[in-house]
Each structure stands twice: as C-alpha cells, then as structure tokens.
Amino acid sequence: MNVRIDELDRKILSELQRDAGQSLDEIASRVGSSKTPVWNRIRKMRDAGVVGPQTVVLDAEALGFEACFFVLVRTSEHASEWLDKFLATVRARPEVQEAHRLAGDIDYILKVRVKNARAYDAFYQALIKDVRIHNVTALLSMEEIKSTTALPLDSE
Template sequence: MSHEPEDRRMSVRIDETDRKILSELQRDASRSLDEIAKAVGSSKTPVWNRIRKLREAGVIGQQTVVLDAEKLGFDACFFVLVRTSEHEADWQRRFLEALRARPEVQEAHRLAGDIDYILKVRVPNARAYDAFYQALIGEVKIHNVTALLSMEELKSTTMLPL
C-alpha cells in the first residue's frame, strides 16, 4: 500500500514495453539488465532508463527475495480474523504499532464487513502462535479472535497480472 500522494502515484504512463519490463522483473528481479533487455526485445540503456523512471514514480517499490518459510522452520501459517468494538484513533494506532512490531505478521488488512481485520501470521508451530496471540491481546483490547490454520498453500504470488 502506497502512502504517496495520488498525483505522484498516477503521474507515470505505462506502455507495453514498460509492462514487459515489469513482468520480467516480477518473474525474477535478480537477472541481469542484459537478460531483461533481451527478454523484452530492447537494449540495456533504454531498459535501465525505464526501470529508473518506474522506481522514481513509485511503480517499482522495495526489491527483496522470496524465502521458503518451511525450509526455515516456519511450518505454521495462520489466518487470524479480528473483531473489535474499539474504533477510535488511539486504539487503531496502538493496534497498528503492535502489528508492525511483530515480524510474525506477514500481512494485515482492514476489512469491510463482519470481520474488522485479517492477519497472515507465519510461525514455527501452534505454541508459537499462542505466544503471539497472548502478546497481542496483552497489548490491545480485541473483542474476538479466530485463528484459521492453513493446511496447504495452493497458490502464493506477488505478481500482478500485467
């Protein structure tokens, strides 16, 4: 989620070549500029200039690597549904601070509907989830929490359908 002003986020025009570059970067951003340029049918300098402009416009954000959670011992993925009766700014600020301070929380979304928030929490096991849960409810008042254990990840991607 971008916190940039609306005009800055929308100020860049994305053409078909940009879409090809972005698709290649989404597929594997660790490839060389030469490989990306070849894949999109261009040369290195124009591709580099386009990437630079896309970064400056905020279209391309932080670049990172995708780690295998299970190979690193994070075998349990919980989706945590949060309902709260607290909606004032101070509670929301404390809740957001608590989430940001917890590396177990991979994603957090505020929702429309009966559930106020959904969290994606990655931990080694159920005991680690319980420690996370106890710490969270110790920091902020939450009306109701439902934890759903993912039995199998069927699809996970950060790629947008360009």
C-alpha cells in the same frame, strides 16, 4: 506521481516480477530492447513509485516456519487511540506478514507465519496483552495452494 506505462514497461515489469535478480542484459533480451532504455525505464518507474525495493522470497517451510494462520480480528473499539495502538502492535510483530482492514463483519485479517502452534499461541498472547480485542479467530492453513506477489500485468 502518475506515470504512463506502455507495453514495453509491462514486459519489463513482468520480468522484474518473475526474477528481479536478472541482469539488465537478460531483461533487455527477454523484452526485445537494449540495456540503456531498459535501465532508464526501470529508473523512471522506481522514481514514480511503481517499482519498490528489491527483496528475496524465502522458503518459509525450509526455514522451519511451518504454520501459517489467518487471524480474523473483530473489535468493539473505534477510537483513534485504540487504532494507533493496534496498528503499532501489528506492524511491530515480525510474525505478521500481511494485515488488512476489511469491510463486513470482520474488522481485520492478519496473515501470521510461525514455526508451530506453540509459537502462534505466544504471538496471540502478546497481541491480546498489547491491545484489547473483542474477538479473535485463528484459521490454520492446511496447504498453500498458490502464493504470489506478481500482479496480472498481461491482462490489461
């Protein structure tokens, strides 16, 4: 569904990205509008699929998930059965925060958040048990420099 996004919508979206837990009054005040038009615009953007479900961002390290691995996957399999099994396996693993199919030498990259290297090894062993993979390379993130889900709405 196509929806037209104007400057006020962008301001509302920016506020929602900053803190979706704000009240409608707070958002309306920050974007220079009143509560009812802001609510109507949010509802319109939700209905159009521009705004998804509200979630909370948790601090992974505070909860003991101290290791973040980027897992590079190469496969020699390209049959639909293999792909279905791989996708189902990746989607079922709670450790996988992101998964992307890539162009180039690497077929997939996974962002995996675990408590430590031992937990990563358990993830890895389960992954290769469930699905045949030609080559897996794991890269440990030493430091998270930037992490955001916010889109650059102001740069349009």
